[in-house]
Amino acid sequence: xxxxxxxxxxxxxxxxxxxxxxxELVAEQLLNHIAEQNLRPGDxxxxxxxxxxxxxxxxxxxREAVKVxxxxxxxxxxxxxxxxxxxxxxxxxxxxxxxxxxxSMEDVLMLLxxxxxxxxxxxxxxASLATPIEVRTIREGARTSLTAAAEHDGHAFxxxxxxxxxxxxxxxxxxxxxSSVAGVRxxxxxxxxxxxxxxAPGSLEVAARQHLAIAEAVAAGEADLAAQxxxxxxxTTQSQFERKIRDRLFNLGDRPAPDADPRSPASGGGTGDAxxxxxxxxx
Numbered sequence: 001x002x003x004x005x006x007x008x009x010x011x012x013x014x015x016x017x018x019x020x021x022x023x024e025l026v027a028e029q030l031l032n033h034i035a036e037q038n039l040r041p042g043d044x045x046x047x048x049x050x051x052x053x054x055x056x057x058x059x060x061x062x063r064e065a066v067k068v069x070x071x072x073x074x075x076x077x078x079x080x081x082x083x084x085x086x087x088x089x090x091x092x093x094x095x096x097x098x099x100x101x102x103x104s105m106e107d108v109l110m111l112l113x114x115x116x117x118x119x120x121x122x123x124x125x126x127a128s129l130a131t132p133i134e135v136r137t138i139r140e141g142a143r144t145s146l147t148a149a150a151e152h153d154g155h156a157f158x159x160x161x162x163x164x165x166x167x168x169x170x171x172x173x174x175x176x177x178x179s180s181v182a183g184v185r186x187x188x189x190x191x192x193x194x195x196x197x198x199x200a201p202g203s204l205e206v207a208a209r210q211h212l213a214i215a216e217a218v219a220a221g222e223a224d225l226a227a228q229x230x231x232x233x234x235x236t237t238q239s240q241f242e243r244k245i246r247d248r249l250f251n252l253g254d255r256p257a258p259d260a261d262p263r264s265p266a267s268g269g270g271t272g273d274a275x276x277x278x279x280x281x282x283x
Contacts, residue, residue: 023064024194026057028103030065031074034085035099045075045083072102072190102190105242111187112238116231118180119165124227126171127218134171135219141167142211149204157204164211168230171218195244206236 033054034045045051052062066083069075076086101107130138141164148156165185169178210233217226 022057022061023068026055026061026065027068027194028101029055029057030062030069031099031101031103035101038099039085041085041087043085045085047082051083068193072193073186074190100187100190102187102194105246108188108191108241109238111184112234112241115181115184115188115237116234118177118184119168119234120227120230122169122172122174122177122181123214123218123230124223125174125177126168127221127223127226129173130171130218134167135215137167138164138171138218139215141165142208142215145211146205146208149208152204154204157208161207161211164215168214168218191241203240207233210236 030051033051039045046054048059048062048066051057051066052059055062057065066075066077070077070086073086076084078084100111126134126138141160145157145160145164148154148160162185165181166178169181172178210229214226214229214233217229
């Protein structure tokens with residue numbers, strides 16, 4: 001299951017080649033393995049040793065990959081029982097989503113397309129149905145995101161971003177729309193962890209100012225405008241993701257082999273623990 005892009009851009013300038021740690025590559029291969037084997041939530045996977053053999057990686061790196069996928073909710077590790085494909089936890093529950101590949105351009109673009117459909121309608125309904133208290137909450141989320149962006153505080157922005165989109169979902173007065181927004185954003189967060197390690201794929205300030213524009217359209221009861229602004233917001237997110245993903249996936253000439261030990265100095269890991277920073281996407 002070696003990555004065919006291993007030698008891509010081998011002649012490019014060394015300084016332009018992004019680094020992808022071994023555990024990240026193995027995590028990607030493991031998600032592909034789950035999809036290829038058509039495994040479903042609750043299905044049991046081989047042991048770490050068995051997975052290492054299947055994926056052609058070391059035990060140490062396979063262990064780190066399993067830890068990362070468990071942390072983002074794709075695997076469930078049960079002491080004494082084994083490793084399982086994780087059950088869906090609310091929101092989007094279709095078993096097919098167990099095969100979502102957060103490092104696949106195709107899958108991420110489908111996800112963003114779905115976001116555009118769901119969140120534009122959510123914003124439209126929020127503009128028609130939001131109560132004064134809900135409008136205030138939406139505005140607060142937007143303003144807080146702008147403050148965080150101005151201070152270059154990715155952690156605070158992530159919290160404000162989530163609060164803003166959830167507030168718009170709540171103001172739609174439709175629990176299914178609100179749940180769908182939360183579910184699709186959970187899937188998006190998997191790409192953030194595996195591809196971007198918490199580094200925002202785009203401008204936080206641009207996203208925050210779009211939040212403000214949407215909030216004001218909702219406050220004014222401009223349903224069509226709110227919907228269009230949300231479409232534009234997610235289109236901006238898509239263009240940022242496309243650029244960042246292409247940078248990460250198509251300029252791989254300098255990356256290490258999947259069996260590189262993340263604890264070694266060459267791998268960039270200090271303790272052997274896979275980094276799991278909070279989500280800071282400009283979305």
